[in-house]
Amino acid sequence: MPDLPGKIMTELLQLSFFRNAFFISLMLAVLFGILSFFVVLRRMSFLGAGIAHTAFGGVALGLFLGIHPFFTAVVFCLVAAIVIARLTGTGTISADTGIGIFFSFSMALGALFIALKKSYSFDLTGYLFGNILGVEKLDFFLVLGVMAIFIPFILFFFHRLLFLSFDRETAGISGIRRDALETSLLAFLALIIVISIKIVGIILISALIVLPASFGNLFFSHFRGVIVFSVLFTLFIMTGGLFLSYHLDTPAGATMVILGTILYFTALAIRPRRR
Amino acid sequence: MTTSLTLDIRDLWVFFNGQPALESISLEANRSELISVVGPNGGGKTTLLKAILGLIPFNRGEVRVLGKPAGSTALHGRIGYLPQGGEYDRYLPLRARDVVAMTRYARMGWREKLVAVDRERIDSALISVDMKDFGHSPFGTLSGGQRQRVLIARALAMDPPMMILDEPSTGLDTVAQDSFYELLHRLKVEKGLTILLVSHDIGGVSSYADRIACLNRKIHFHGRPQDCRDRDMLAQVFGRDIHFLLHDEKCLTCREKS
Numbered sequence A: 001m002p003d004l005p006g007k008i009m010t011e012l013l014q015l016s017f018f019r020n021a022f023f024i025s026l027m028l029a030v031l032f033g034i035l036s037f038f039v040v041l042r043r044m045s046f047l048g049a050g051i052a053h054t055a056f057g058g059v060a061l062g063l064f065l066g067i068h069p070f071f072t073a074v075v076f077c078l079v080a081a082i083v084i085a086r087l088t089g090t091g092t093i094s095a096d097t098g099i100g101i102f103f104s105f106s107m108a109l110g111a112l113f114i115a116l117k118k119s120y121s122f123d124l125t126g127y128l129f130g131n132i133l134g135v136e137k138l139d140f141f142l143v144l145g146v147m148a149i150f151i152p153f154i155l156f157f158f159h160r161l162l163f164l165s166f167d168r169e170t171a172g173i174s175g176i177r178r179d180a181l182e183t184s185l186l187a188f189l190a191l192i193i194v195i196s197i198k199i200v201g202i203i204l205i206s207a208l209i210v211l212p213a214s215f216g217n218l219f220f221s222h223f224r225g226v227i228v229f230s231v232l233f234t235l236f237i238m239t240g241g242l243f244l245s246y247h248l249d250t251p252a253g254a255t256m257v258i259l260g261t262i263l264y265f266t267a268l269a270i271r272p273r274r275r
Numbered sequence B: 001m002t003t004s005l006t007l008d009i010r011d012l013w014v015f016f017n018g019q020p021a022l023e024s025i026s027l028e029a030n031r032s033e034l035i036s037v038v039g040p041n042g043g044g045k046t047t048l049l050k051a052i053l054g055l056i057p058f059n060r061g062e063v064r065v066l067g068k069p070a071g072s073t074a075l076h077g078r079i080g081y082l083p084q085g086g087e088y089d090r091y092l093p094l095r096a097r098d099v100v101a102m103t104r105y106a107r108m109g110w111r112e113k114l115v116a117v118d119r120e121r122i123d124s125a126l127i128s129v130d131m132k133d134f135g136h137s138p139f140g141t142l143s144g145g146q147r148q149r150v151l152i153a154r155a156l157a158m159d160p161p162m163m164i165l166d167e168p169s170t171g172l173d174t175v176a177q178d179s180f181y182e183l184l185h186r187l188k189v190e191k192g193l194t195i196l197l198v199s200h201d202i203g204g205v206s207s208y209a210d211r212i213a214c215l216n217r218k219i220h221f222h223g224r225p226q227d228c229r230d231r232d233m234l235a236q237v238f239g240r241d242i243h244f245l246l247h248d249e250k251c252l253t254c255r256e257k258s
Helices: A005-014 A016-041 A045-065 A069-089 A095-117 A124-129 A137-166 A168-173 A178-195 A205-219 A223-248 A252-270 B045-053 B096-106 B116-128 B144-156 B174-191 B202-206 B231-245 B250-257
Strands: B007-016 B019-029 B033-038 B060-065 B079-082 B162-166 B194-199 B211-216 B218-223
Touching: A005 A016, A005 A223, A016 A045, A016 A137, A016 A178, A016 A205, A016 A223, A045 A069, A045 A095, A045 A124, A045 A178, A045 A205, A069 A095, A069 A137, A069 A178, A137 A168, A137 A178, A137 B096, A168 A178, A168 B079, A168 B096, A178 A205, A205 A223, A205 A252, A223 A252, B007 B045, B019 B033, B019 B045, B019 B218, B033 B045, B033 B174, B033 B202, B045 B060, B045 B162, B045 B194, B079 B144, B096 B116, B096 B144, B116 B144, B116 B174, B144 B174, B174 B194, B174 B202, B194 B202, B202 B211, B218 B231
Parallel strands: B033 B194, B033 B211, B079 B162, B162 B194
Antiparallel strands: B007 B019, B007 B060, B211 B218
16 A cells, blocks of 8 residues: 555655755745736747747856856846847837747757767756756755745736736836836746746746646636636646656656646636636 | 917927928817827827827927926826727736726835725726726626726826827727717816827717817818818828718718807
């Protein structure tokens, strides 16, 4: 007979890498739950996926130069987010084109750096698909740090971000500082993506910025309900996915995303009809 | 007497790529006046609105709104704006009240919190547009006309002396259009608002506007709608669009009235 789930959990949490991954997942769930609301509302999911893929070039550059990949990836993602926003904001090119070009360029740079390094000792799939074994204490503090600035940002500016997302032009005329708020939101999108790479993986992150609020939207017609459900959904799939991945000996990020997708489509099928 | 004017445009020129989009526009508006700028698409209506809102630089001339130069930060929150009717997601997670509240939040400091006075303004704005009973309805499920009213309430919630509306009748059927223009007329009288709207449709608005300006790069006619009877002038401004513009022959009715 298998061990009791509670006993397994207690045992797992005694493993330091698992404990770190668990607490990071809890914090990331809150971050993604909230971020996802704005990403879905503003229809930025492709931008999110693009920024996540851009991180690959940054990670590879860090490994190539022997710098902690977090820092190079953050720079890559921030620059990509801001350049794409500027180019599309001025109407130079469409968002779709900008993102499409940028992320493949950055992934190409990544492939180049890896080839130049001529060493395959690092864990490439770990970055692409996540690997909780690679989680360090530093990651925990990075996530904590991002959370410590993101939560106050949302508390201070939530309704203005809502106005801006709903009707950008009128928001500006009404006195909202559009550029500052939009750049900040993009910067948080980039930061949150980078700090979750080790748990979820570059390729799988886009699921976590789209699924949570989409799930909340299935049940609620008001943003409070959507956000609360979005956070609860992410907490469930991230922690559930983590334990399940250990139990089934599967990769954590992939397990989370598959669990979330199954949950989303199940909810879509059985939810009560909304007005 | 520039100070009594809510809008004062003098000899405004805007060029795009060396081509004039607006030529020597002069237009004034006072309190309690509803002015409609009509003209064909591409005739510079939106450019004019953008210049008034300070969203684009202009090459020559002067634009003063409420006594301040266009684009001045002192005008933030002083001009109610209704954007061109967009498509809204049916499942937008916002109630009508949340939309109206937006302009109240716009000018808050660090702490975003509605206090009693904010809630009063939101309620009275919803009452002004006859949408009191729809405050808790999801915005996305409202009809086109109801959404326009909620967006007007959002502008009213900040108590602006002036409102600017970009093609407000787009997407509304004739009945909804008439009741919408009636609402604007009432707000103008009750609140002493200056209302400037642009439209490609001269018919619907002419019974309600105090003055009409026909714009196609230049202002070709500016005066009372009932004086707007010169078909040759209209044909010159609107070209082939003239039949479309006069489609419901509202202008004929207003001629008979005069």
